[in-house]
Amino acid sequence: MQTVTLHDKSFDIFISEQIIQESIAAVAQQINADYHGKNPLFIGILNGSFLFVADLFRLIEGQAEISFLKMSSYEGTSSTGKINELIGLNQDISGRHVIIVEDIVDTGMTLEKIIHDLQQKGPASLAVATLLFKPAAYQKTIPVNYVGIKVANDFLVGYGLDYDGLGRNLKAIYKLKS
């Protein structure tokens, strides 16, 4: 599909399924090298990261665990700036090597809140893996350790990313038509 329509908007194909999978393999390779023998705990941030974390986690070698957190800051196509609470972490992360898995890092506000909250729980280390990163929008100083693909400041959907609930099941990533 070259173009999709979701609600009132049209989106053009932007990142193919193949490029997505290749970039995930590259991220997995880096994580496998960095966390060998460390039994890392992956924490997927729902809802957007569910496909990325599933594909990434399958490529992780050796012992590894996974858990999920929910948090949302986005309504429609622009960041509202309001950060909701972090819910659902019923796992002890103290002394663990934690890797936060995000679908996309935009301003970094969501990430800052997550890092701040998780830091209080005494992990041995805390790193961030994201499929997509918007460097031009990023306003924070927290390092984003593993990046699949750097993108410009466009609104994207597909492969877990939604526009008001729709588009998460698209296999490729699409960009809002300008």
Ligand code: 5GP
């Ligand atoms: P931040 O707090 O970094 O500004 O925004 C992070 C969250 O906003 C992401 O986890 C995602 O839910 C949402 N977001 C940011 N950019 C996009 C985008 O281009 N498309 C979609 N669908 N969501 C986005």
Ligand code: MG
């Ligand atoms: Mg998200």
